[in-house]
Amino acid sequence: MRSIRAAAVGAVTMSLALAATACGGGSSSGQGSNDSPKTLTYWASNQGASIAVDKKVLQPELDKFEKKTGIKVKLEVVPWSDLLNRILTATTSGQGPDVLNIGNTWSASLQATGALLPWDAKNFARIGGKDRFVESALGSTGVQGKDPAAVPLYSMAYALYYNKQIFADAGIAKPPATWDELVADGKKIEAKGKSVLGAEGSNVSENIHHVFVFAKQHGADFFTSDGKPNFTDPKVVDAVEQYVGLMAKDKVVPPGDAEYAQNQSVSDFAKGKQAMLLWQSAAANLKSQGMSEDAYGIAPVPVQSGTPGTGAQTNSMVAGINIAVFKNSHNLDGATQFVKFMTGDDEQKILNKAYTTIPPVKTAQQDAAFDAPADAVLKSTLATSAAALPQVASESQFETAVGTAVKELFADAAAGRTVTTDSVKAQLEKAQQQMPAA
Known part of the structure; x- marks a missing residue:
């Protein structure tokens, strides 16, 4: 199970140079610049008590995705102490993963780099629609009035x-x-x-x-x-x-x-x-x-x-983890399919139950698996009394x-x-x- 470091969940200090950072073009040699439509690289955040625990939780689900789509996902669970610096390096070099997890409070700052795929109406439609997600979780996906830079994956309060x-x-x-x-x-x-x-x-x-x-x-x-x-x-x-x-x-x-x-x-x-x-x-x-x-x-x-x-x-505050796609990925179609899979009802129930988090997907959140007294308090907080941290660059x-x-x-x-x-x-x-x- 997860042992979350508070310094990491939803908020890690970011370099003061971030606002000036811009994403360069993709390179075929980059970690996420994947010329094969049958592979993806995925940087998952460390949600469990250890990286080994995360691999144990995630790998069976990635195997399901491969069996369903034929796309193999190369998983790397990145410690929170390293994740932000790894992402910043990827935004400047243009060489990152195809898909990655981010703390939701980073959304606006990373959005400003231009490195992440914007989730416009067309992209949301490809994963089942924006209205599948809880409104409070969507409030921590980027600057208001702009297309979100990421999609909610795990919610916390x-x-x-x-x-x-x-x-x-x-x-x-x-x-x-x-x-x-x-x-x-x-x-x-x-x-x-x-x-x-x-x-x-x-x-x-x-x-x-x-x-x-x-x-x-x-x-x-x-x-x-x-x-x-x-x-x-x-x-x-x-x-x-x-x-x-x-x-x-x-x-x-x-x-x-x-x-x-x-x-x-x-x-x-x-x-x-x-x-x-x-x-x-x-x-x-x-x-x-x-x-x-x-x-x-x-x-x-x-x-x-x-x-x-x-x-x-x-x-x-609206705490949680978002899932994002590097827009210079050479497998945007596969990356989008993967986001759809991870935010699908079945996976949302499995993953959020494993991590004792709350699904940001409405239908999954209503499942009986999230009816425990503790979950009721957290769901009520997210729905009625939580606010997103400032969504500014x-x-x-x-x-x-x-x-x-x-x-x-x-x-x-x-x-x-x-x-x-x-x-x-x-x-x-x-x-x-x-x-x-x-």
């Missing part, structure tokens, strides 16, 4: 995971629905000698995911309607201050979590060291670390007030700059330095100055 025994011992009857309730529950949990909430303060991508949600809950956006950075908007500042304040002010996140960046908070939660965890589609991750499904509950991420919904009640630079600013603010909090509105604003102003000119 954030949820609040809570330790049932720790809650019972603290006399807490139900998971918190608001941040005020979470902080109040935290006092009861701490009185029983347990830590309250895990975080990954040094994980740039996790930081972005959370402050994006807090900004939505404050009615703010990091970018203006014309795509310009707006990081010092007072509501954005308030949102970042509230998130970092979970450690700095409310004391529900342990100071040591400021150094966490590689699944350590998941490990702490799985071992019963912390009562709550904010994570995206964590079931497989927790299982891989030995935590029984009976030991924890799952609930929507808290909001400011009321219940999760659209607008200010947003409680997750500079999205990757935004992740780097703001995510690092939050990391530094967590470091201040852990060191006992006061985190104030002014210090938050100063960090966000510094981040905005690092953004490329329009």
